[in-house]
Amino acid sequence: MAEFHFVEDYERWVAHLIEAHPIDEAMSLAVGGDFERIGKIELDILKAAGLTSSMSIFDLGCGSGRLSYYLSRSGFEGEFLGTDVVQSLLDYAASRTPANYKFVMHRALSVPAEDASIDIACAFSVFTHLLHHESYLYMEDMLRVLKPGGKLVFSFLEFCSDDHWDYAFVPTVDAQRTGRPGHLNTFIERSVIEIWGRKLGFELERFIDGGESSGAAGPLGQATAILRRPTSK
Numbered sequence: 670m671a672e673f674h675f676v677e678d679y680e681r682w683v684a685h686l687i688e689a690h691p692i693d694e695a696m697s698l699a700v701g702g703d704f705e706r707i708g709k710i711e712l713d714i715l716k717a718a719g720l721t722s723s724m725s726i727f728d729l730g731c732g733s734g735r736l737s738y739y740l741s742r743s744g745f746e747g748e749f750l751g752t753d754v755v756q757s758l759l760d761y762a763a764s765r766t767p768a769n770y771k772f773v774m775h776r777a778l779s780v781p782a783e784d785a786s787i788d789i790a791c792a793f794s795v796f797t798h799l800l801h802h803e804s805y806l807y808m809e810d811m812l813r814v815l816k817p818g819g820k821l822v823f824s825f826l827e828f829c830s831d832d833h834w835d836y837a838f839v840p841t842v843d844a845q846r847t848g849r850p851g852h853l854n855t856f857i858e859r860s861v862i863e864i865w866g867r868k869l870g871f872e873l874e875r876f877i878d879g880g881e882s883s884g885a886a887g888p889l890g891q892a893t894a895i896l897r898r899p900t901s902k
């Protein structure tokens with residue numbers, strides 16, 4: 670399958686952060702910052718999607734391990750597989766989690782897992798940086814690896830949110846206007862997610878608003894979609 674488009678830019682940016690900051694700070698900044706708060710919120714969202722301690726979890730674009738770190742401290746005893754396109758982020762995530770957590774460099778638009786082997790597949794702040802057809806291909810392969818009844822959980826940006834407009838769309842437009850385009854920020858409307866889900870054969874479980882809390886850690890900011898592989902598929 671095709672390779673992801675801005676791997677080299679991302680690697681350069683992470684290398685720059687590592688040079689300019691202490692390692693914990695660099696690894697937090699590389700995934701958008703706020704390592705502790707966001708990690709706990711992502712864990713709360715998986716719990717809201719039905720996470721139990723013996724499940725098999727796949728984390729697309731796991732980065733430096735905001736989710737895996739807090740998952741490992743939560744009493745979780747299942748299996749964890751995280752993929753990313755930047756090796757230094759994977760190495761850092763592995764260094765902060767138990768040895769049985771798997772972190773794999775994977776640059777294809779697919780999931781390196783067996784058919785029907787995963788209970789929850791998630792992607793936090795990842796489809797927000799991909800082209801629509803790339804996210805769609807990941808969703809297609811996530812359906813393949815999910816067990817019947819398994820969940821797909823991913824965060825997204827939407828135009829109806831003033832927050833998303835202000836912190837993601839306006840800076841992207843300004844960067845384009847001034848000839849300094851940065852990394853891609855992609856919006857995905859709920860109607861689009863409904864169509865993709867239907868075309869692929871997912872059942873839509875629900876959306877979580879960006880301002881809605883799933884637990885004590887508070888709201889994620891980005892909205893979240895929870896889809897389900899039908900039990901009959």
Ligand SMILES: C[S@@+](CC[C@H](N)C(=O)[O-])C[C@H]1O[C@@H](n2cnc3c(N)ncnc32)[C@H](O)[C@@H]1O
Binds near residue numbers: 700730734
């Ligand atoms: C904003 S960070 C979020 C990291 C992590 N999901 C979290 O919430 O802490 C986006 C991550 O996606 C990774 N990424 C970008 N494109 C990817 C792709 N095609 N496949 C896997 N990971 C990707 C980046 O390297 C980065 O670590």
